[in-house]
Amino acid sequence: MKKVLASFVALLMAFGCIGCAATCAHEWSPATCTMPATCQNCGEATGSALGHNYHNATCTTAEKCSICGEEQGTPLGHQYVSGYCIRCNEKDPDYVExxxxxxxxxxxxxxxxxxxxxxxxxxxxxxxxxxxxxxxxxxxxxxxxxxxxxxxxxxxxxxxxxxxxxxxxxxxxxxxxxxxxxxxxxxxxxxxxxxxxxxxxxxxxxxxxxxxxxxxxxxxxxxxxxxxxxxxxxxxxxxx
Ligand SMILES: [Zn+2]
Ligand SMILES: [Zn+2]
Ligand SMILES: [Zn+2]
The missing domain is CATH 2.60.40.10 (Immunoglobulins)
Known part of the structure; x- marks a missing residue:
């Protein structure tokens, strides 16, 4: 009798386990720069984060990720020579000719x-x-x-x-x-x-x-x- 009960419990556990795994139809939110694709239901992650895709800093803007918009560092600032910026050609407002x-x-x-x-x-x-x-x-x-x-x-x-x-x-x-x-x-x-x-x-x-x-x-x-x-x-x- 004891043996029969044990088999039943084992069977129940086995079915229960299969049922548990099958219940989550994963719904993946897309991967972001910092997070891999993640299931919105169970939190499981798959793959890897995209990583930021930084565009070069300019005179007036810092390095900026083209995907998420995150910035890092600081703008380069204008580099004026003879009244004009050698990078962006902006006129030097303080330059006197x-x-x-x-x-x-x-x-x-x-x-x-x-x-x-x-x-x-x-x-x-x-x-x-x-x-x-x-x-x-x-x-x-x-x-x-x-x-x-x-x-x-x-x-x-x-x-x-x-x-x-x-x-x-x-x-x-x-x-x-x-x-x-x-x-x-x-x-x-x-x-x-x-x-x-x-x-x-x-x-x-x-x-x-x-x-x-x-x-x-x-x-x-x-x-x-x-x-x-x-x-x-x-x-x-x-x-x-
Ligand atoms: Zn899931
Ligand atoms: Zn990014
Ligand atoms: Zn400039």
Whole structure:
């Protein structure tokens, strides 16, 4: 009797075991970068994890897995040379390029000799975003040119050069040295162009005083990096 019972129990266990194994119809969730395919029902795993598939870091992004998006490390950062990133060609926002302004200022001496260099003519180069101009500039004094404002005087043949000018938009004001204007002429603000608005009241008075005597020419110029721009002018004959 004991033997029969033991056989029955053994049989039951055997069937029970088979039944147990057969009850899980595995439902595999796909393998991920870090986990193998896993049965959602019983937790059994099969195969291996995919492993991350990192794309190279760029100037602005770290190494990034193309499958799961996980990042590692840090972005490379831009490597600027001469104003541009050697990897991605991004413009360096802090890079300043310098250019040059040259020109020749002349006036008409007479019909026989013709034109001569306006030696001593004052050339002001004023950034268009200038907020205020020193009063002394209204008097044509080059020593007052500072804080991004450039000034020079025409040389023996009327030529001048201003070097190391940051690229940008500028106003040019030229005050003749060898030609006078008619003092009774009403000098208007336009003589100095838009720069007149950068002066204080005293500076404006100075500028108008200068404009009554010396001929003045104003204009605009764009300075490009590593290039030379030209601003030349002939004042014609002087008022006698
Ligand atoms: Zn399972
Ligand atoms: Zn991944
Ligand atoms: Zn870059």
């Amino acid at each position: 310098y250019g040059t302004l040259t020109g020749t200022i002349t006036y008409k001496y007479n019909n026989y000799i013709g034109h001569r260099g306006d030696t001593g003519a004052v050339i002001f180069l004023i950034p268009k975003n200038t907020k205020s101009l020193p009063d002394g500039i209204g008097l044509g004094l080059t020593s007052y040119a500072k804080d991004g404002i450039f000034a020079t005087k025409a040389g023996g043949n009327g030529s001048y050069t201003i070097n190391q000018v940051p690229a940008g938009e500028y106003y040019v004001v030229v005050i003749s040295n060898n030609t006078n204007d008619n003092p009774s002429r009403v000098a208007d603000y336009n003589t100095w162009g838009p720069t007149i608005l950068m002066f204080s009241e005293k500076g404006k008075t100075n500028a108008m005083t200068t404009a009554k005597v010396n001929k003045i020419r104003h204009g605009s110029v764009t300075i490009y990096g590593n290039r030379s721009a030209d601003y030349s002018y002939d004042f014609g004959i002087t008022y006698i």
